[in-house]
Amino acid sequence: MRILLVEDDELLAVGLLTALQRANYSVEHVADGAKAIRALADNSFDLVILDLGLPKLDGSDVLKQTRAKGNDVPVIILSARDSTTDRIIGLDLGADDYMVKPFDLEELLARIRVLERRRSGLPVNQLQLGDLVLDLGSSSVSWKGQPVELQRLEFILLKRLLENPQQILSRAQLEEALYGWGEGVESNAVDVHVHHLRKKISPAIIKTIRGVGYRIGQVQA
Known part of the structure; x- marks a missing residue:
């Protein structure tokens, strides 16, 4: 699975990159919304892990533009925006999952596996x-x-x-x-x-x- 990580917090991004690579995922990282749009236009990914509070272009706009272009790549939102309204908006814009920071890494990996199973039509891992x-x-x-x-x-x-x-x-x-x-x-x-x-x-x-x-x-x- 090739993952695009969109996260502007450098410390968090480094930690996620290390953890995802240890879990045998191939990961690319960008730190702002504009770069995320370009990356999605020029490359094929199996999953996007998307922060919302991004420089240049908010994560919700990244998601909105991605879905408007017909790109159905699975998206997990990782955000500090923790209100029910924020979650509903994110899911309604086309996110497949929504996790609030701080989050448990093992739970994130489990949710990634759920999306892998869904994409592959697998009942088990x-x-x-x-x-x-x-x-x-x-x-x-x-x-x-x-x-x-x-x-x-x-x-x-x-x-x-x-x-x-x-x-x-x-x-x-x-x-x-x-x-x-x-x-x-x-x-x-x-x-x-x-x-x-x-x-x-x-x-x-x-x-x-x-x-x-x-x-x-x-x-x-």
């Missing part, structure tokens, strides 16, 4: 393909009932593929899920992560579609 199971809650992976230890980027790559079973994802799509703005990406970075996943799980779990990208498919026992 798991992505499963045959004997391969990825648990969103514990950030763990098992293959044929045995735990598989993955590095952060390996986990994110596997998760992106499992979210799109049997679909071909291009190298650019996978790089976008793995790496943030301004990060240098080696030309063979995705190949390396795919190689490690095949080695740790099964050589046949991820198929290379030459000149197109990669596809995850169920391996017959």
Whole structure:
């Protein structure tokens, strides 16, 4: 899941970036409403975490403009505005959830997982393909009932593929899920992560579609 964090409080933003990355999310951060509008226009995100009291353009206006453009990306509002009226306005503008600062980090992560389940049509916090199971809650992976230890980027790559079973994802799509703005990406970075996943799980779990990208498919026992 690629998240856009829109927060002008630098200390809070750094803490959230660290926590979300530890939870195996790919996160981009902007600190004002105008940058948020540009980021949403130029990039694809799976979730937006949005403050309301932003410089240049209020968060409610960011949300209003985003929905007016037909962008249905899930949005969680994180705001110090704690009145019932503020919550109702935020939800009516198109937010999927509303949390009041200060908030509990574990609760935020749980609400993110709810939106992940809703987006993927999952009844539980798991992505499963045959004997391969990825648990969103514990950030763990098992293959044929045995735990598989993955590095952060390996986990994110596997998760992106499992979210799109049997679909071909291009190298650019996978790089976008793995790496943030301004990060240098080696030309063979995705190949390396795919190689490690095949080695740790099964050589046949991820198929290379030459000149197109990669596809995850169920391996017959």
